Amino acid sequence: MTRSWMLLTLALFALPATAANLRYAEDQAPAIVNPLFGSTMAEARVNELLFDGLYTDNQDLATTPALAASGELSPDKTEMTITLRDDVTWQDGKPFVANDVVFTIQAMQDKTTLSTEAGRAAFIKTATALDEHTVKLKFARPESRPEDKLLFKILPAHAFAGTSVKRTDGFRNKPVGTGPWELVKYNEDNSVSFTTNGSYRTPVGLSEMTMREVSDKNYQAKLLLYESLEALVRVLPRDLAMLQNNRKVELYPYQTNSWWYVGFNATHAPYDDVNVRKAMSALVDVPSLLAPVGTGDLLSGPFVKSSPYYNHDVNPVANDENAAETLFAAAGYTKVGGAWSKGGKPLTVRIAAHQSLESAQEVAINLQSQLQSAGLTVNVEFLDDAAWKGRVWREHDFDLILSQWTFDRNEDVREQFHSQGARNFTGYKNPEVDALLDKARDAADPFVRKTALREVHKRVHDDAPMVFLWTLDSYAAMSVKVKNVVIHPFYFFTFATGWQMK
Amino acid sequence: MSARTVGLGLVGALILAWVLALVAPYDIVADVNPARASLGPSGAHWLGTDHLGRDVAWRLLLGSRAFVAPGLLTAAIAGLVGGAAGALAGWFGGPVAALVRYTFTVGASVPRFVLVLLAGAIFGADPAVLAVATGLACAPAVGEAVTCRLEELRRAEFVLALRAHGVPEGRILGYHLLWVNARGLVARQVLQAFGFFLVVETTLSYLGGFGVQEPTPSWGNMLAFEFGIPDGNLLAWMAPAAAIWAGILGTALLGQDLGLREGARHGR
């Protein structure tokens, strides 16, 4: 018995994992390595390296067990009994037990933890450890597919003093997870070094990884070409041509569940009038906006084209100046001296664009040009992150906004379109859509959910609170030295255990 | 070619560009045309187009507008605020001087870029705001220079003589000391502030999208927009870079010339 374990261990070490160091670039180093407090994509990616969840995605992006071995849902769908794997150890050597799962859920829900992930565990009412490797979860409502929501990362109970965790907690300096890599150290130059977790349950192809902070976007692609980096998470559209033609670099396309939009502020005139909104939507030539930025799918509603909820019977708004004129007239506007005016006042539009959104500048300037040539006076403002939150989220001080929404697999658009949604700052209110969104949330049957959301797509398209633009094709770039590359569109490193480097 | 000639020539070109820009028949917003992006120089576009298809030569000309007027505002504020405060401190001495110098030193202790950045964040990234903020950030340097000069001179014999002749204090301070003896010094500092505004605007445009906002062209945001575009039109960023360099060089040369003449007058 012992000999076969020894042979197996030797076999693991005999893998072609040489001292291969994969260096990848981030715009900003992760501020805090603790899944309870993650707030940026860079942190999400690092958490993907270091930690596991009960479930994860497989390469077809379907939910598959990770730390859970199997799960059983009760007939009334309000309880789930999960049997955990018994061969998992934390990176500090202690065994993974059910209490860790219970602790994680309680820490996420603990009001004094002030976790950014509190919402993700809100659907769980209680979690109890039945024995060392079994957990029972009770849900607040019947859940048809709870495993889709159990992707959050599990933390070790023994590394914390209690469920009230603070950002200042020392865990961030020496994080302990069950994931395929462990954090070695934070280096002086803001880079972070990772090494393979020797006790991981599957073989890991790359022995070392380094995250480097390259905050200047002009350098990232060049550093890849100069072989100072092996991976770029997202290539800027303007660098694509340069990397495409290079033999040492391989481009991997992927699509995130995100879409760009131009939102109207329906809380004040004149954008509370659907005719004005539709008129302006008809003035926008969307393909022409997309062309300088990259390639992607043009959309007619709030889901990505490959989503089951996308309503393919609804077409994107056509760029039609005549239609726009009719609609403006219906809203009481006349063209005076080339400018659309009502009551003697020409229509002035303020567009607020998100400064940190890549290529937002090109789109906003182009959009301004299009609208202005059609007879509107347009001003554009670029707001940084903090100002965006202040002006757009809290004060609703804008006419139009240009931005992007990104969703996880569940594509829950309730926050954006429900009249009580926390992110509904276009001020959209439609009681029928509210009812449909509630129905979709409570639906135990996936088919009912699909039908409801497709109807939401249609209604939202007709009410035109936003001009839906596109889903941008994203590309990751890797050195050709890295083999077996499969990329997760959201977390990037989910399948990195299979990557290998010459 | 002396420093003065080159300096005057460059600054003159700058002013000329600004005047031309005031009457230029070019619509910033309407010129967007992605179909003709990143073209090289041609008859229609003397310096080619940027990656949104906008004409670089026109934008270069108009970019001077974003710099000259706000730069003059910076210079005026630095000169007036710094000069006035410095004069007060230098003339009256004692606690007034101590307070004014304290304010100057506090202002000088925070990096100027950060002061302007924060001002832009609070009041909006408007060129006027940046100009005022930069002017105030440069005022301490002007003030310190004026204070030192006045402290040297206020006990000088010619001042005692003027007083003995019954010349009013105000005229001694305003004309004899400030105008005759300190104007070159202030002019030099103010010219430096003008040049510094160009540096600040271009740097903040590149670093963080502060400075003049698109689509209004400024040499700084033209640089930021076109930097690092592979297969782009090189002139689209080299032209504004050259313009920035020429502008700062012109003001530096002029300032140096002023400084030399001023030094000669004071026997240094």
Next chain:
Amino acid sequence: MTGPAPAPGLDEPEVVLPVSRRGARLLGAVAMRVAAFVATVLGAVLLVEVLLTLAPGDAIDLLPNGDELRVGLAAEWGLDKPLPERLVATLGRMARGDLGTSLTWRPGASVAELVADTGARSLLLLAPALLLGVALAVALGAWSARGGTRLLRLVQAVSVVPAFLAAYVLVMGINAATWALIERGAIARPDWFALPDTPSAVRTALAIGVLAVASGGLTEMHAACDAELRRLRAAPFVDAARARGAPTWPVILHNLVPPLADIAASRAAWLLGSLVVVEKLLLYSGAGAALWQACRLRDYPVAIGITLVAAIVVAGTRLVADLVRLAVDPRLRSAG
């Protein structure tokens, strides 16, 4: 007293005081300068805190579910109090030596540690840049004294390039040239390649060079040194040395030290601004880059902590310059 020393001939007549009175005056002068130093540092800190608080959006806004967490986080981070109370609280904490913990940039990390680490790295750039600038300026001054204006023009033309442009062009140029050589097999891949990603002596040297020279830094330093040199060369004691047949340079250099100390002190403040730019462009993790990030992320404790250190450096160099001048210039000691 900062700025150039009073010109000879315009001084008040020297008063010779007994030793104990002189000592007391000296002590008083030093004490006043130290008090001014402390007041300056406090003023700078308060200025930055006020500006940061006025800027729209705060640290909580940057979190995805910030609105839900606002009440709890505002209490934990002390953001729910009005501005005057916060200012007092900041000063109180600093008096106890507690600079707080970072909110959003490196959450939970001690600001004192962050500032010490980044500050030390920035000092590694700042001090050599200052010394290099002074040395180059004096050398240029000596050269131009012999009528070498062409070199001067060349240096000026190079020096006025803004720092970010110089850094970017140099980095891209050096990288491209080195890569061409590597691809051709002419050289092995150097350790420092590729800039600016890899920390190395080459990157540090580039940073120091750009700091000292670019954005008109060298030109201004040279102009200031030049003015002093001209004044000294015309001074009577230099004439006396020349008449004696002794070399004039030692005398000039000796008298150059106090004004150079002044010039260096005023340059320090200016260099701090350039430091932010150079560190960002060369991906150098020093205090300048940290301050920029802290302002962008509304991380008040870090921004205030770094401002504190920056103000200490600026006001401190001024204090040192003043003390050097007090020590070296006998006239100032007796005239107070």
